[in-house]
Amino acid sequence: MTEIAIDNGRRDFLKVTAVAGIGLLVSCRVPNRWWAAGNMVHAAGKETDEFVPSAWLRIGSDDTITVIVNHSEMGQGITTGLSMIVAEELEADWSKIRTEFAPVKPVYKNPAFGVQATGGSTSVTTSWNILRQAGAAAREVLIVAAARTWGVAASECKAVRGTVVYKAGGRRLSYGQLAAKADGIPIPENVRLKKPGEFKIIGKRIPRLDTQSKTDGRTVYGIDLTIPGLKIATVIHAPVFGGRLKSFNPDKAKAIPGVRDVVAIPSGAAVIADTFWQAQKGADALEAKWDEGDNRNLSSKAIFSRWARMASGEGDRIRDDGDAVTALENSAKTIKAVYKLPYQAHACPEPMNCTAHVREDGCDVWVPTQNQDSAHETAARIAGLKLDRVKIHTTYLGGGFGGRYGTDLVAEAVALSKAIKGPVKVFWTREEDIQHDQYRPAFYNVVEAGLDKNGMPMGWRHLLIGPAILDGMIEMLGPSVMPTWLPGPLKNLGAKVATPIAQWKLSGEAAALGAATMAYDIANIRVEYIKDDPGIPVGPWRGVGSTRNAFVVESFIDEIAAASGKDPFDLRFELLRKAPKRRGALKLAATKAGWGKKPPEGIFRGIAVHDFHHTACAMVVELSVGRDGNVKVHRVICAVDCGIVINPELVEAQMAGGIAFGLTATLKSSVSIKNGRVEQSNFDDFPLLRMDEMPKVEVHIVPSTDPPTGIGEVPVPPIAPAVTNAVFAATGKRLRTIPIDPKELRSN
Numbered sequence: 001m002t003e004i005a006i007d008n009g010r011r012d013f014l015k016v017t018a019v020a021g022i023g024l025l026v027s028c029r030v031p032n033r034w035w036a037a038g039n040m041v042h043a044a045g046k047e048t049d050e051f052v053p054s055a056w057l058r059i060g061s062d063d064t065i066t067v068i069v070n071h072s073e074m075g076q077g078i079t080t081g082l083s084m085i086v087a088e089e090l091e092a093d094w095s096k097i098r099t100e101f102a103p104v105k106p107v108y109k110n111p112a113f114g115v116q117a118t119g120g121s122t123s124v125t126t127s128w129n130i131l132r133q134a135g136a137a138a139r140e141v142l143i144v145a146a147a148r149t150w151g152v153a154a155s156e157c158k159a160v161r162g163t164v165v166y167k168a169g170g171r172r173l174s175y176g177q178l179a180a181k182a183d184g185i186p187i188p189e190n191v192r193l194k195k196p197g198e199f200k201i202i203g204k205r206i207p208r209l210d211t212q213s214k215t216d217g218r219t220v221y222g223i224d225l226t227i228p229g230l231k232i233a234t235v236i237h238a239p240v241f242g243g244r245l246k247s248f249n250p251d252k253a254k255a256i257p258g259v260r261d262v263v264a265i266p267s268g269a270a271v272i273a274d275t276f277w278q279a280q281k282g283a284d285a286l287e288a289k290w291d292e293g294d295n296r297n298l299s300s301k302a303i304f305s306r307w308a309r310m311a312s313g314e315g316d317r318i319r320d321d322g323d324a325v326t327a328l329e330n331s332a333k334t335i336k337a338v339y340k341l342p343y344q345a346h347a348c349p350e351p352m353n354c355t356a357h358v359r360e361d362g363c364d365v366w367v368p369t370q371n372q373d374s375a376h377e378t379a380a381r382i383a384g385l386k387l388d389r390v391k392i393h394t395t396y397l398g399g400g401f402g403g404r405y406g407t408d409l410v411a412e413a414v415a416l417s418k419a420i421k422g423p424v425k426v427f428w429t430r431e432e433d434i435q436h437d438q439y440r441p442a443f444y445n446v447v448e449a450g451l452d453k454n455g456m457p458m459g460w461r462h463l464l465i466g467p468a469i470l471d472g473m474i475e476m477l478g479p480s481v482m483p484t485w486l487p488g489p490l491k492n493l494g495a496k497v498a499t500p501i502a503q504w505k506l507s508g509e510a511a512a513l514g515a516a517t518m519a520y521d522i523a524n525i526r527v528e529y530i531k532d533d534p535g536i537p538v539g540p541w542r543g544v545g546s547t548r549n550a551f552v553v554e555s556f557i558d559e560i561a562a563a564s565g566k567d568p569f570d571l572r573f574e575l576l577r578k579a580p581k582r583r584g585a586l587k588l589a590a591t592k593a594g595w596g597k598k599p600p601e602g603i604f605r606g607i608a609v610h611d612f613h614h615t616a617c618a619m620v621v622e623l624s625v626g627r628d629g630n631v632k633v634h635r636v637i638c639a640v641d642c643g644i645v646i647n648p649e650l651v652e653a654q655m656a657g658g659i660a661f662g663l664t665a666t667l668k669s670s671v672s673i674k675n676g677r678v679e680q681s682n683f684d685d686f687p688l689l690r691m692d693e694m695p696k697v698e699v700h701i702v703p704s705t706d707p708p709t710g711i712g713e714v715p716v717p718p719i720a721p722a723v724t725n726a727v728f729a730a731t732g733k734r735l736r737t738i739p740i741d742p743k744e745l746r747s748n
Helices: 008-021 032-039 078-090 123-150 175-182 211-215 250-254 276-284 300-310 324-329 372-383 408-420 430-435 470-477 494-498 500-511 544-564 568-575 580-593 648-668 716-731
Strands: 050-054 057-060 065-069 097-101 157-160 163-166 172-174 231-237 244-248 259-265 268-273 289-291 316-321 333-341 353-359 362-367 390-394 424-427 443-451 457-466 524-531 604-612 615-625 631-641 696-701
Touching: 050 123, 050 175, 057 123, 057 175, 065 078, 078 097, 078 123, 123 157, 123 163, 123 175, 163 175, 172 175, 231 276, 231 408, 231 430, 244 259, 244 268, 250 259, 250 276, 259 276, 259 408, 268 276, 268 408, 300 443, 300 457, 316 500, 324 443, 324 457, 324 524, 333 544, 353 408, 362 372, 362 408, 372 390, 372 408, 408 424, 443 544, 457 544, 500 524, 500 544, 544 568, 544 604, 544 716, 568 580, 568 604, 580 604, 580 615, 580 631, 580 696, 604 716, 615 716, 631 648, 631 716, 648 696, 648 716
Parallel strands: 065 097, 231 424, 362 390, 457 524, 631 696
Antiparallel strands: 050 057, 057 065, 157 163, 163 172, 231 268, 244 289, 259 268, 316 524, 333 443, 353 362, 353 424, 443 457, 604 615, 615 631
C-alpha cells in the first residue's frame, strides 16, 4: 500500500494557485464547426459568405442571422431576449435568427462591470442601446446595398421582414442576397432608432429560441460535452473549511477498473477514470487524511452567539439620515427585533463541471460559467500559456444563481489536463457542491423603530453583522476585480478600493444593499454594518444582499403596522410617497389580489415590496397553515415595473422561477455548520421546492416606455417577507428567521 503525503512545498503551491479559484466568472464560444457538428442548435449549419457589420451579428448568404450573445444563458431566456432587440431594429425575419455565445474579447465586456460577466440582472439593461444600434446600423447598410444594386436612392427603399423592398417597383432582395453586396459599405454611426409605438417584435410573446433544442436534448450543457479521448475526473476536498490534505492512498483507487490516475491538486485530490462512476468509486477508496485546521470546532450556533455579543456595539455607518438615536429616544413607542439569516447554497440543477484540454500550443476550456474574463485568466495562469493561446467556450448553464462565478473548477480541470496530457472533464458530486459552495452569507440583524403618537415611524436603526463577500476577492486578486452585483454608484470605484476606506465602503454598501437603499420616507434612518468573517466561503446568491435585507425590512415594516394598528398596505403606501415606482407596483399588486377584501376561509395574505436594480416589485401571498405547522402557499400575485418589456413570457417565467427559488429558502432549506463543516450534503437534507408545492403565480406588468431594467433577481427578495407576513396574519406568530420551522407553528 502506498500513502502519499502532501509536503509544505505543495501546500505553498496550493495557496498560490488557489487564487485562481476565488469568486470569478467565465464565458466562452465554441467555434462554428464544433456547433455545426450537431452539438448545438443555435449556430449556422454551414459555411456561408457573410456580412459582418459589427461584433454583434452576422448575416449569411443563406439568410441566416446569427446574433452574438455576450451573456451567459442559464435559463433566463437571454438568448431570445437579446435576439429580439437586434431583430426589431434589423427588421429581421425571426425564423432566420440563430445565436452564438461570444468569445472572450474586450468588446463583449459587460458595461456595468468592466469585465465579461453575467450577473446583477444586467443583461438586457446593458445590451439595450448597444444591440439596437447594431441592428439599426446593419439595416441601413443593407438598404444602401439594395439601392446601389437597383440604381435608386436609398430613401426609396425600406427593410421588411428580412428583405429590402423598392417601394415604387416592388422589387425585393433578401438579406442573404445582399450579404456580399453589403460588405465594404461604411457602417453608419448615427442611425434612427424606433420609437416604442413602432415595435413589431419587442413586447410580443415570441417562443424562446432554445425551447425545441432543450426539449429534444440537442442543447449542450457543460456536463453533456464530449470530445475524443475525454477522461472524467471527480475531486475530493477538505471536509472542514480551511483544511488541508495530509495524505491519501492512490493504490486502492487505481485498483478500481477504469481508474487511470490519481492526482494531488491545490484543492485536494482528483481521481481520473473512463467514466464518472469509476472515478467516484476511486475517490471513495482514497483513504484521504486531512489537517482540519483552526475551523474544526466552528458551528452556526457559535457564529450567531458571537454576533449576538457583538450587537451591543456600533457599526460603521452606511446610511445616516437625520438623528436616529435622538428620534428613538423621543418616540412615543419603540419596537425592536432581531432577525437571523442562515447560510444558503446555490444547488444548481446541473452539477458543477468544467472540461479542459491543455496542449503545448494552446488550451481549450468548455465551461458553464457566469464570468468569462476570469475563467480566461485562470486557465492561462494554470496552463502556463499566454492569453491569446487560451480559448474559453461558454456552454449553456443548468442554473447559475451566482453559483457559477467561481473559477475553481476551471483551475482544477486545466491542472488535471496538464497533468495527464489530455482532455479531462471535472465535475463535482452534489455532495461536493453543497459542502464546498461559496454561500450566501449568514447575517445577524438588530432593527429598532421609534413611533410617534400617530403610530408612524420617526426613527429607524438597522445594525447588520456578517461577512463581506468582497474582501477575499479584493485582497487576493487585486482592486481591478469588481463583483457583478454591486449597486450602480459603486461599479466605477476601480482601483480606489485599494484604500482601506474605500474597501470598507464597498463592503458595507454591498452588505447593506436593500437595507441602506430602502425607500420608506422616515426622517431619521441609521444603517450600520459590523464586518465579521467566521471563515465560511461566501459569494453572490440570486438577489445578493437584497435577499437578506428585504426580508428584514419588509418584515419589520409589518411589525410596525401591527404595533400601530395600521393596515400593512396602507402603511407602506403612505411611507412610499417619494418612491412612485414602488408605490405603483404595490398598489397594482394589492388591487389584483383584492387586498382589503376578506380572503376565502382558511386563507391568509401577506404583502411586501422591494426594488432591485431599479425594478420595482410587489407581491401578495395567499397561504394556509396546517395544524402540523406546515405552510402551503396557494397563490402569489406580483406586480413589476421593469421598463419596456422585451418579451412578457420571459418576464413571467423569471418571476415564477425566482419565486420558486425564494420559496426553497423560505420554506425548505438552508446550510448549517457543525464541527467546521456543512451538515447538509444532498437533496435529502437540502430539499428543493417540489412541483406540487409550487403556488399559482400571477404576474402583472406595469406599462412603461422607460428603458428596460433587470428582472432575473427581482422576485427573490420580496417573496420571503410576503410569506412570513402572511404566516403572522394566519397564526399571530412573528417569524424572524427562515427557513420556516413547522414546529414553531403547530397548533396545540
